Amino acid sequence: MDERLKALKPYVPGEQPQGASYIKLNTNESPFPPSEKVLEAARAQAKDLNLYSDPQAKALCASVAAYYGVRESQVFVGNGSDEVLALIFYGLLRERGVVSSDISYGFYPVFAQLFCIDYKTVEVSEDFSIDARRFAGLKQNIVIANPNAQTGLYLPLSDIESLVCEDKDRIVVVDEAYCDFGGQSAVCMLNEYKNLIVVGTLSKSRQLAGGRVGFAIASEEIAEDLNRIKFCFNPYNLNRMSIAAGKAAFEDIVYFQKTTEAIVENRAYLSQRLESLGFELTQSLANFVLAKKKGISGDEMYKRLKQKGVLVRFLSDEKLKDWVRITVGSKKQIDILLEKINEIFLEDQGIR
Numbered sequence: 001m002d003e004r005l006k007a008l009k010p011y012v013p014g015e016q017p018q019g020a021s022y023i024k025l026n027t028n029e030s031p032f033p034p035s036e037k038v039l040e041a042a043r044a045q046a047k048d049l050n051l052y053s054d055p056q057a058k059a060l061c062a063s064v065a066a067y068y069g070v071r072e073s074q075v076f077v078g079n080g081s082d083e084v085l086a087l088i089f090y091g092l093l094r095e096r097g098v099v100s101s102d103i104s105y106g107f108y109p110v111f112a113q114l115f116c117i118d119y120k121t122v123e124v125s126e127d128f129s130i131d132a133r134r135f136a137g138l139k140q141n142i143v144i145a146n147p148n149a150q151t152g153l154y155l156p157l158s159d160i161e162s163l164v165c166e167d168k169d170r171i172v173v174v175d176e177a178y179c180d181f182g183g184q185s186a187v188c189m190l191n192e193y194k195n196l197i198v199v200g201t202l203s204k205s206r207q208l209a210g211g212r213v214g215f216a217i218a219s220e221e222i223a224e225d226l227n228r229i230k231f232c233f234n235p236y237n238l239n240r241m242s243i244a245a246g247k248a249a250f251e252d253i254v255y256f257q258k259t260t261e262a263i264v265e266n267r268a269y270l271s272q273r274l275e276s277l278g279f280e281l282t283q284s285l286a287n288f289v290l291a292k293k294k295g296i297s298g299d300e301m302y303k304r305l306k307q308k309g310v311l312v313r314f315l316s317d318e319k320l321k322d323w324v325r326i327t328v329g330s331k332k333q334i335d336i337l338l339e340k341i342n343e344i345f346l347e348d349q350g351i352r
């Protein structure tokens with residue numbers, strides 16, 4: 001095999017146990033099922049699976065555009081935002097290279113390596129926050145997850161704007177996978193700036209992680225570039241059921257609001273309970289919390305919870321070795337998690 005291929009370090013997704021009945025709080029999926037309207041829309045497409053899907057995915061692009069108040073021609077859709085990000089890295093970020101923060105989404109350096117793109121990071125502050133000034137003056141394109149992956153910390157739009165307007169030739173990609181749980185989207189700045197790309201997914205706030213639907217919103221020129229690349233690679237990147245499900249998910253605003261509000265409420269509940277158990281938490285605006293407890297490493301907490309049937313995420317990053325990332329689940333899931341954590345504490349006190 002090619003030496004370069006042998007040297008590739010692939011992204012390692014969180015565990016997806018098939019069949020086992022874990023309480024699954026490790027990959028930031030929604031604990032709720034897709035809405036009835038989404039299920040109905042997907043079902044209606046099943047009988048036509050012998051026919052190719054719409055390569056333009058027009059119905060989905062139109063509903064994304066309507067939701068965000070942009071033109072349809074500004075929307076690009078893909079097979080999960082991972083694919084959208086891959087095509088952005090491949091097609092748009094290569095020349096100048098990429099800079100991101102050292103704590104962020106683990107897939108960014110993997111794309112950079114795969115496509116031989118120069119990749120640098122700036123360090124987050126002691127409290128894990130991103131200091132936008134550290135990107136100032138850098139020539140590379142910028143990729144920021146906002147709220148940030150792993151920490152859930154949100155960077156105000158004024159900071160994003162300062163990065164976008166500093167150098168109009170540099171592309172700024174804002175990955176808003178977690179934005180619906182309390183952040184404000186950067187889409188409102190697209191009228192003014194042509195070097196901004198906002199990336200989103202239906203995996204976290206719209207119950208479609210398994211449906212694989214992601215999108216980018218940018219200038220018409222950038223959306224056109226992304227489509228040109230896609231048509232060189234996989235024109236039917238979204239299947240019929242996913243296009244229809246994604247469209248219905250964007251249109252079922254009532255269900256979207258109900259479920260995101262529930263997550264925000266549950267996040268407050270989980271945070272408050274963990275704090276009263278002595279955990280330290282980041283100020284997460286995402287559908288997960290990042291938590292640490294003095295005396296137990298992240299790895300140990302992860303392993304002991306797994307033994308008790310609860311999956312959380314341990315991230316091997318040196319800076320995160322004391323922490324675990326816990327997806328905000330349903331109230332019931334949270335209560336089981338808390339019960340298991342209590343058991344661990346009792347075991348450590350030698351009680352029982």
Ligand SMILES: *Cc1c(COP(=O)(O)O)cnc(C)c1O
Nearest residue numbers: 080081082105145177201203214
């Ligand atoms: C989950 C996640 C993605 C990938 O989402 P998919 O649409 O499921 O591929 C991208 N970026 C960040 C920051 C994420 O957390």
